[in-house]
Amino acid sequence: MAISLSGMAHAAAIPDAKQITQELTQAKEADKKQPGQIKTIEALQAALNALEERDASLARAARYQKVIDDFPRLSQTLRQQLQ
16 A cells, blocks of 8 residues: 555656646746756756657557457457458
8 A cells, every 4th residue: 555655646746748838838938047947948848748758659559459459359350251
């Protein structure tokens, strides 16, 4: 149980795309002459890009898993059609 609670606490600390987008918007609206502001914007944009790539990878993995799961049924259907 301790493992699942620590996992949930860790997951809660990770910002989602909406939060990062909001922070990115705020950073872009802030004074860009502040030290480190450009690097903050770049880091937030990189984080947002990474989340988008992660979401695309998860969706692709789900499609692959569906193909794998459906393979026995599809192959059986094809065998029946060939007979």
